[in-house]
Structures are given as C-alpha cells and as structure tokens.
Amino acid sequence: MRAHASVMHLDLDAFFAAVEQRDKPSLRGKPVVVGGVGGRGVVSTASYEARVYGVRSAMSTREARSRCPHAAFLSGRFHAYREASHAVMSLLRSVSPLVEPLSLDEAFVDLERAGLPDLEVETVTAFAEELRGRVTEATRGLTASVGLGTSKFIAKVASDLDKPDGLVVVAPGTERDLLRPMSVTVIPGVGPATTERLRRAGITTVADLEAVSLDELVRLVGKAHGSGLWSLARAQDDRAVVADREAKSVSVEGTYDTDLTDRRLMEGLLTRQAGEVATRLRKHGLSGRTITIKVRLHDFTTLSRSSTLVSPTDATATIARTARALLADLDTSGGVRLLGVGVSGLADWVQEDLFGETEAEEEPLPEVEVPHHSRRTWAPGMDVEHTEMGRGWVWGSGRGVVTVRFETAETPAGPVRSYAEDDPALSAWVPPPLPDEQG
DNA sequence: TCTGGGGTCCTAGGACCC
DNA sequence: TCTGGGGTCCTAGGACCC
DSSP: OOSSOOEEEEEETTHHHHHHHHHOGGGTTSOEEEEOOSTTOBEEEEOHHHHTTTOOTTSBHHHHHHHOTTSEEEOOOHHHHHHHHHHHHHHHHHHOSOEEEEETTEEEEEGGGTTOSOOOHHHHHHHHHHHHHHHHHHTTSOOEEEEEESSHHHHHHHHTTTOSSOEEEOOTTOHHHHHTTSBGGGSTTOOHHHHHHHHHTTOOBHHHHHTSOHHHHHHHHOHHHHHHHHHHHTTOOOOOOOSSOOOOEEEEEEEEEEEEOOHHHHHHHHHHHHHHHHHHHHHTTOEEEEEEEEEEETTOOEEEEEEEEEEEEOOHHHHHHHHHHHHHTSOOTTOEEEEEEEEEEEESSOOOOSSSSSOTTSOOOOOOOOOOTTSSSOOTTOEEEETTTEEEEEEEEETTEEEEEOOOSSOTTOOEEEEETTOTTEEEOOOOSSOOOOO
C-alpha cells in the first residue's frame, strides 16, 4: 500500500451500449442491449435504461427480451469498440507510461509516473476530474467512472462507488473503514463459489473476513486464494501497475444454436477455428506448443483435451490436425453445444520451418480429409463465395446439396442457404495471403 | 431452448529426473 | 520385504474476470 492515492482505475460506463447510443442518436435515452442475439446468446452490456428493467450482463438474451421486450438488441460492432478503446488507452498513455488495460473498457493508471507536482488528495482529484473530461472528448461523448486509491484494489472498489460518470477518491488511511461493512464480493476473485463457501463459515462481510485467521482461510479456500483474501481484507495490496502484459493463450470458440451431432461437421468447425487461431497467432508474431480443444456437451458438461507438441507452431494445418485428433477421443454422441480451439505455451518467435509444415516428429494422426479450398467438393468449414450472397462457409453437404452459412462480423449466426452442388454461382474462396481482417 | 467469448490463475495427480 | 523428497512438466478441471 502506498502513502498516496496514486493508483487510478478507469472504467467506461456501459461501454458497448454507450458506443451504440453515441453512433445512433435514435437509441439515446432508450434501453439498449448488446450481446449474443442467437438462441443461446447472453448479454454483454445493457444500457442504464435497460438496467432499470433488471437486464444485466451475463443474463441470457432470452431472459433480457422477456424483461425488456422494447429494448434494442444488438450483436455488437467490435471494430467501433476497439477504436473507442484505443482512443482512451492512447490518452491514458499520454498521461503516464504505466497503463495496464484490463479489457477494452477498463484500465489502471499509475499516477506516480504522471509527473504531477505532488500526490496529495486535492491534486490527484483535480487531475482525475480533468482527465475524465478529456476521455469524454476523445471518445466523442462516452463517460468514465474513476476511482483513486493507495492500491489497485482500493482504486477498483472506488471506481464502482459512484457509477456512472463519477469520481471517488479514497483518502489514504481510510481504506479499512471503507471496506469493513462491505460484502466479501467486493474482493476481486470472490465469485459465487467462494462466496458460498465463506457464507457457510459465517463470513459475509469484509469485517467478518478480517476476524478469520490465515490458517483458517487457507483451509476454507486454498493456499493462494486464502492468503490473497487475508491480505485484501486488510487492504494490503502491493500489486504493481504493469504495462504491456504478454498474452499467454489465443483461442476461438463458438456455441451453436442447435446441438451438433455430426462428427464430420465438428471436424470442419474445428478446422475453421484452427485457421482463425493461426491467423491471430501470426498477426502477433506468436506461436505455441500446446493445442487445447474445448467441448461443451448438450448437458453443459465441459471437457478439455490438450496436446503439447515438441516445438511451437502457428500453422493452421498442424493446429487443425491436432484438434481433430483430440476430438476423436471424446464421446459426443449426446450432442455438442460448444466447440473451441486454443493455443498456449506461447513463444514470441516462430520455429524455423525446416520441414514445410514442421510436423515430421509428431505422432501419427488419424486420416481425416482436410477441407481444401482449391477443390470443388464442398467440405464443412471451407470458405465459399456466392455471387449474390457474398462470402460464407460450408455448413453441411451431401446428396448433391450444399448448405452455406453466410456470416459476417455483424451477424455471427448469419443466414443459411442451400444450393445444388454444381450451382455455378457458388465458388471456392481462397483467402488472400495474411488477411488483416480485424483490428 | 436456461447458461457467450476471450482470457487469467490455481489445484491436483502422474510422469520423470536427480 | 521396504519404499525420500524436491523440482518441473504435462494434463484436466474449475473459479473467476470483463
């Protein structure tokens, strides 16, 4: 803990929904819900007008619709969110070199490096207030809630106390009095499971937590978590603000509106996801050794299987083949609602490519037909182009009919159309070298 | 027809090595 | 005829965050 309230936490208010209202004046003052709009979608962000009706983040879109049928339901324009986020992060970095983004809409800023004349409460308060105004300017109208405190924990708690469009400074020395009456859930890392465990032990507030010994806490919630809670309950937090944290994994996953049962289709989808993961790895100059697939069954049981290669890869074919091999060991007969592929164990260098695809030393993998862009046979997952519908990908094929899903960034679950296999309007789509698809 | 997507961190057991 | 201990890597699952 520092002597001064020099850690700042900034949080953009109802970020995705606010960007939509900014860009579309007809939505201002109205309930807006951004999230998945498919049958299994959930809410990412609800505008404050929608929150009045009880719509919350992580709620199923179905429930949000029933609570607030007249809201605008939008699937999200991530390019616009990224752009607004970038404007804010750039502004913050112009103020201090130590900026730690937590997501598109949140960051810590270390004011010890902001070149202020001093770090007294009045000084940092005036500085933060002015900065909030500059954030609104830089984003053409978005508002931010800001908290200042002697640690990350306190700054984060503070930014939550006067939302939206607020500023709270917790004066040094007042932290523990502030925390004591609060629920244990204010502590980052205390979610539903931990809250329930603590509740059974009679612990519901930070004051309760403070009264529990370290040994007892470790017994209740484990070693790392227990010692973390013990410290945070006393407002002891020395975590530094760290700029430029490196990514540790890259993954793509998707939940499908209806459960998948066709293994061939699942393989096609995994192949497609592997391609997206590989593209993102290459874009950031990364490669990784561990390939993981994630499979969520019809009953929501979630399985993962991973395999670590001898050397890092960023090759679609290697990731795809490994992913399909991992799937081969799983029983998916009850149906699958989610499939995902990830790569971890990242290195910021790429293996020198001595063997073409560099898979010479890998264990033999089962024979699976890889969808191939240059052939006019339609395999699930392959990219196609239709003269009228534009770009899409093969969802299924057979008996002379090919089903294509036309999907864009705006509509992840786009329209599905079926064509005769030999329909001349349909052609294979070969991706350009290193497409720079999204920011 | 409950329950997203992209992440991080932790735990625990087994293999393997010294 | 009894059975170490520490360290590291790998795998699977789970909690949590925004």
